[in-house]
Amino acid sequence: MILRAQEAVEAAEIAGEFEPILLGLIVLLPLLGFVINGAASVFAARSHRGRPFAAAGHHDPSEEEAHAADHDEHPATYADQDAGGVPWTHRLPSFVAPGVMILAFLLALANFLGMVGAELQGPIVQRYWSWIPVGDLQIDAALQLDQLSMLMTLVVTGVGALIHLFSVGYMSHDPGYPRYMAYLNLFVFFMLVLVLGASFPLMFVGWEGVGLCSYLLIGFWFAEKANADAGKKAFIVNRIGDFGFLIGMMLIFVHLSSLTYTEVFERAPQLEYAGPVVTAICLFLFLGAAGKSAQIPLHVWLPDAMAGPTPVSALIHAATMVTAGVYLVVRSSTLFAMAPAASLVVALIGALTALFAATIGLKQWDIKKVLAYSTVSQLGFMFAAVGMGAYVAGVFHLMTHAFFKACLFLGSGAIIHAMHQALHATHSQADAQDMRNMGGLRRFMPITFATMAVATLAIAGVPPFAGFFSKDEIVGAAWIGSAGELPLSQASLLGVSGATWMGLIAILLSLAALMTAFYMGRLMLYTFFGPNRTGDEERRHLHEVGWTMSVPLIVLGLLSVVGGFFNVDSHIPVVNLFSPLAIGGDAGLHEWLHPVITGAEGVWAANTVAIAEVHHAAWPILLAILIGIAGLALAWLILKPETLGTPTETPAYKGDLERALYNKWYVDELYQKVVVRPVWGLSRAFYSIVDRGTIDGIIDGVVGRGAMLLGMAAGRVQTGQVNTYAFVIIIGVIVVLGAFVSLQ
């Protein structure tokens, strides 16, 4: 594969053109994995039916009781039994699932290398067949490869392959292992359709597909109602967003009479700049993005989604699927550039979400919940970036976030795995995910500690780790915008100028960044430092995880270190100190993604006053560094892991503010009161009054009863007496004959 890639590079250098290598196969490989693993899953369910190990997804009852308090991990039911060896249905997915992912990643890498070496003239669209040919609506099943989809494909297949490998170690003892791997492969297939599709409807197919897989994997341990409910919640909240996506898509078709990317973005400038049409399109598209990417007010599903297995949280709910909304906005950057007000809404919602979620992250005890709110918060950063027109910064953060957040999630998975084994050994009922039960783990899990520490430094924004460059670029863009040096600074929303809004966004994001550093420091302190609170007996069972789990951690940890060097801009003071380390040239990612956002730049050039020169000051960078280090230092100084006790000793919160934070600002309760209960009430009213009362009343009372009475009356005619029938026949014959004669 690599050889082919090199050949392709050489060929491209000679010809100066780029031909994608087996583009369709990148998408189809995970689908193949799904088919094979799905078949294995069906076989596993059949051949083990009735036996305790069997019934994929169910746990044996004693296990259920012992871990009723847990909402995540359920290791090994069959590993405990003396059943002879691992069945083939549990061996095969270990090779197939990561195998197809690695192949897909190598293919993507080959294409990437080919692309780097060639001059790419616009996006490459590979058309396979005509999918929906209806009148003016002509949609092809086609894949579009350009710099953006290439980057997304690399992230999805690369991080995906690592997480698949991690899953082998994490999930292989689960009875539902083949089913899990099948879902995970299917997810990657749909995610690739989402990023590689060449039109909005095709993206929507991927969009819904990943939503489905997300639902299936959140509710993977569906035997417990809480997990199944979390899956349903994610699915339903996403439907609200999908409604927005659909409306946006229909509006695009109505006004631009096409849904193919190339055509839509070519025609987009024909719309009225900042007009109601394009603003509506963008706001509806953003509603879709907010649903998928868990932004206010649709953020409530993501923390609950942690009910799924931890690698799922890493892949779907941190690295890939939830960033689809950011991808959508960047993909539609031409449209969003046309709608400055809508863009400012995106940025503002993003910044608010970043701060809001960060505050909740401060006071969660469940290690995955902290990371979940952290993800929501970081997604807010990305939306703030793309909303301000800093599309590359948003994608940059998307990429680095995929590295360090996947690393953090997998690290938390490793911790939970180890904790669970330790607690399982003594049949303890303590919660394996509660940080109050951990402490001092760095002595037992050095690799996990090292990689998570690196990722923590990255997310906190400490140079030279990945998060510093990307997060700093976003906050820096906000400061630049507040100085009136971004095109969107000239826009206005609610009568307030864009520059002012961006000043607000910069402050919100800085506060969010401070809290990010603080809660991540808190997470590290409580899990890895201080005395161990697991319990004496359990402590002896704490072990570092196996190589399938530690290798992905190490790779992602390394990526968290170097990820930022892909985009070191030598024009920015302080950042340019790292220029010698830059990968891919000066501001490599900017150069790489530039062709994708030329449409947006064209719109700005035509509709805004040109900005002479952007002044990069040193102070925002220094402030960002200070914030990152200050947050970690504050956590180190204020929090005392030595005094922390187990959940029984330490209450979850003290005082009203902490209670509000612990309860997530009562948003769920609010939605319960404002949305869910009224809908329930309305449904009940409709059920009892309209359905049961009116419709059923009419059908039962009038139609049904009437038919019954008529039948009973008519039934009397049937006497069962042959004489009567003969009489009636004779009367009938006489009447017919009489009529016949008299009519003649």
Next chain:
Amino acid sequence: MLPLDAALFLSAILFVIGAAGVVVRRNAIVLFMCVELMLNAANLAFVSLSPYAGIDGQVIVFFVIAVAAAEAAVGLAIIISVFRHAESVDIRNFSLLRW
């Protein structure tokens, strides 16, 4: 040779007697005999009309006789099995399939 009117009149009288018997009588055997009466009344009409209407009427008569024989065979078999069941050939017993 009898006049046609007389033959048709006799046929009509036989048919009416048969029909009235089917409506009024309760005994299944008698009912059958009444049905035979009706069939033969029709036969008589066919035969008496054949000098005017052609040979078809006489052919039909043979068909009617054949069908009547078959009907009698089946009908009597049914009556016998009902009798075994109910110890009676009263037609009022024959109402099991009513609602």
